[in-house]
Amino acid sequence: MDISDFQKNIVQNLRGFYLTQIISYLGKSNYIDSIINKKKIDINKDKSVFSKKVLKIIFDYFCNVGFSIKKNNNYILTELGKDVLKRYSSYFVPHSYKNYFYNLGNLLKNDKSKAIVDREENILGSGKTHLRYFIQAISFIKTKTKATSLIDIGIGNADFAINLNRQYKLQKIFGVDYSKISVLRSIKSLNKYNINNRVVQCDGANVKYWSKKAKKFLKNENIVISLWFLIHEISNNSESKIIKFLNEIKKQFPGATIIICELVNIPYEILSYNKESTFIPEYLLFHQLSSQGVLSIEKLNLIIKKSNYKVIQKINFDELKKNNVQKKYPSCVLLFLK
Numbered sequence: 001m002d003i004s005d006f007q008k009n010i011v012q013n014l015r016g017f018y019l020t021q022i023i024s025y026l027g028k029s030n031y032i033d034s035i036i037n038k039k040k041i042d043i044n045k046d047k048s049v050f051s052k053k054v055l056k057i058i059f060d061y062f063c064n065v066g067f068s069i070k071k072n073n074n075y076i077l078t079e080l081g082k083d084v085l086k087r088y089s090s091y092f093v094p095h096s097y098k099n100y101f102y103n104l105g106n107l108l109k110n111d112k113s114k115a116i117v118d119r120e121e122n123i124l125g126s127g128k129t130h131l132r133y134f135i136q137a138i139s140f141i142k143t144k145t146k147a148t149s150l151i152d153i154g155i156g157n158a159d160f161a162i163n164l165n166r167q168y169k170l171q172k173i174f175g176v177d178y179s180k181i182s183v184l185r186s187i188k189s190l191n192k193y194n195i196n197n198r199v200v201q202c203d204g205a206n207v208k209y210w211s212k213k214a215k216k217f218l219k220n221e222n223i224v225i226s227l228w229f230l231i232h233e234i235s236n237n238s239e240s241k242i243i244k245f246l247n248e249i250k251k252q253f254p255g256a257t258i259i260i261c262e263l264v265n266i267p268y269e270i271l272s273y274n275k276e277s278t279f280i281p282e283y284l285l286f287h288q289l290s291s292q293g294v295l296s297i298e299k300l301n302l303i304i305k306k307s308n309y310k311v312i313q314k315i316n317f318d319e320l321k322k323n324n325v326q327k328k329y330p331s332c333v334l335l336f337l338k
């Protein structure tokens, strides 16, 4: 049977809708971890709290889409199934914006009341998917700074601080987050690892407010400051707002190195050309629907140039290009500023 591109496209779209829900829920509940290495899965002997009937329906579906096979009433995950299910945490951040889509009818009428991000799922996914960026930042801190303490603006669940502290002992961590859930979660995690911490709930853009508290707590520490995907949260697409924000940080902490990691807005011609291998279109969609101003690389570079900081190192991730275009566009950029 000859299958046209549009038929394949429709199948993929519909499958994505169902699989994203299933994989996110089974991943968050640790169910995937409990089955991923099993040679065979016997649902009748399943010890989870889940309904065996529903699990069987899901595994029958997995068989139909090539994630598993069925042998003597047991399910066996295929290589494809294992490869996809293992990466369940990649589904968390996009899925955390589910309420925007379940309530799209309201959103289209400008009613934003039900369009709320699932912050628990969002910070859980952020910490896990950002790991490969964290590794580069940790290596930089270890080799290029004499930092003794960290300020993380938009600390989430403190995954960066905890990962850093594992390889490079810090004296103190100061965190800022406007979400109460993030503040509670990060304090709990930092305490669990006996890391001396102070986390305040406030808008990270209000540097004057949190810097007073940070200075009081950190005293004479050598500070490194991290901003993981925070610029687009506070940018409002305003160049001058971000320059002012960065310059205020420089004024309050003149000697500190700043680490900025940001998603990049890429021209649609490049994205549509690479549409089968990137989920940046989906990332841009939910960021834009939730009023977060993801900047282009040109705008981001210009902002830094106009600020009182200099770039000391830059790492591009997941570069995309069109075959007839020389220029490469990073999907994400990690900047070290001083």
Ligand SMILES: C[S@@+](CC[C@H](N)C(=O)[O-])C[C@H]1O[C@@H](n2cnc3c(N)ncnc32)[C@H](O)[C@@H]1O
Pocket: 123, 126, 127, 128, 130, 152, 153, 154, 155, 156, 157, 158, 159, 160, 176, 177, 178, 179, 182, 202, 203, 204, 205, 228, 229, 230, 233, 234
């Ligand atoms: C993408 S998450 C990053 C979390 C964590 N640092 C990481 O990399 O895994 C962004 C965090 O910034 C917080 N945030 C968003 N806007 C903020 C603002 N204006 N002020 C303070 N925190 C903010 C969110 O609540 C969330 O925890």
